[in-house]
Amino acid sequence: MQVGHDKNRYIVAKTNLNVYYIIDTKEVVKYGPLTNIEFDKEKKNKLNIPSSIELKDLDEYEQDHDLPEKILLIEIFGIFPFLWVLVLPFNFIFNSIILVIILKVMKMNLKEIKNIYKLSSFKICFSTWLSQLIGIVIMRIPMFIDDFENLNKTIYFIIKESLAIATNPFDNIYSLIFLLMLIIIIGIMNYLFVYRFSLKEVYKNKYIDQKQIKKIALLFAIFNIPYFLYFSISF
Known part of the structure; x- marks a missing residue:
């Protein structure tokens, strides 16, 4: 070569x-x-x-x-999708700790914490993992820039500039806006997945009420935003 x-x-x-x-x-x-x-x-x-x-x-x-090439850490997960399987155990441990802390702050007793944890921990892990995975897919859309070549020149330019999100999202206003939109989308998905899916059985068994469900879902949405979107590595 x-x-x-x-x-x-x-x-x-x-x-x-x-x-x-x-x-x-x-x-x-x-x-x-x-x-x-x-x-x-x-x-x-x-x-x-x-x-x-x-x-x-x-x-x-x-x-x-x-x-040396510089690339955002999250883009490594886009290039090597199998890495998402490897992070599942860490995702589960992280979210388990967060869940227990939230329930303790909400002054749940030990029995209630055990029951809620049993019914929701794996679902919360999957929900937050899935929302970040979808975020990666959305992030990679501008990579197919050749498919947008026949669009309006302004749209094509914006999409091309947004590609900087893979290396330095602060390179231009378009990549920064794309990054912020991505973070908001991931946060909303985190909230909806936890609220609609992960805590369904917990609510059905009357361990928590509607207000508490919303509070838990919101906290998980905040804690599971992939802040490492901002960090890059050189290799």
């Missing part, structure tokens, strides 16, 4: 099968596989990559370049 860099934001790769790839290191977007003609079209007409870019063997390129 041969690799080149335009000294700005794009990494270009050519495989032994003469297939090309272009990687946008700022917005974490991959173009390819591309034929030679498609590669030239993308490079010149769309991305304005200099034609003078030099392709080197991968080993030689790695010796000459130090190009």
Whole structure:
């Protein structure tokens, strides 16, 4: 494989099968596989990559370049979906602790806490996990920017700028708004899933009333907002 860099934001790769790839290191977007003609079209007409870019063997390129890529931690979960299965146990432990603390603050006795925990802990874990997973899916919609190319130019521009959410949501106003909308959507889903699904059996058994259900659901919505959306890592 041969690799080149335009000294700005794009990494270009050519495989032994003469297939090309272009990687946008700022917005974490991959173009390819591309034929030679498609590669030239993308490079010149769309991305304005200099034609003078030099392709080197991968080993030689790695010796000459130090190009750490920055990506939001939550986007790692979008790239490797199986990681969501691995976080389930941690999600369960975290939400179990939160549930017990909430019930103690609400002055429930030990027997009531045990009964409520038994009926709702696994459902709450699944509800909060599912809402964050849906949030990841929504977050990845702008990654399919090529599908929006025929839309209004303003809409296309907004979607393209929103891609910065994957690396630095504070890069522009559009990615920041997208991030805030995403956090609000995840919070609402957390609330509704816990309120409508997770505490249904608890309410049916009259361990808590309607007002208490709303309070618990709201607290879980607040505690389960993925604040790590803001954090990024370099690799």
